[in-house]
Amino acid sequence: MAVPKKRTPSSKKGMRRSHHGRKSMGLSLCPSCKSPALSHKACPTCGTYRGRTVIAVTKKAEKMEEKRKDKARKTGA
Numbered sequence: 001m002a003v004p005k006k007r008t009p010s011s012k013k014g015m016r017r018s019h020h021g022r023k024s025m026g027l028s029l030c031p032s033c034k035s036p037a038l039s040h041k042a043c044p045t046c047g048t049y050r051g052r053t054v055i056a057v058t059k060k061a062e063k064m065e066e067k068r069k070d071k072a073r074k075t076g077a
Helices: 009-017 057-075
Strands: 027-029 036-038
Touching: none
Parallel strands: none
Antiparallel strands: 027 036
16 A cells, blocks of 8 residues: 655645645626626526526525425424
């Protein structure tokens, strides 16, 4: 089994890990609602992509609200 002869200094370790950081997301403005959205993805606010509605956001919001109410009923709040 290969074992290093000497301990790797912390600065050398840091230099090696300098490229491991997270990259910022590529946000752009939605042309229809002007809210920030990921590039090449449907807008989470209005549900449009390239000028067409591809996600029914109102149905999605209603579904999430229903789930939240069910969860509140189960916990007794």
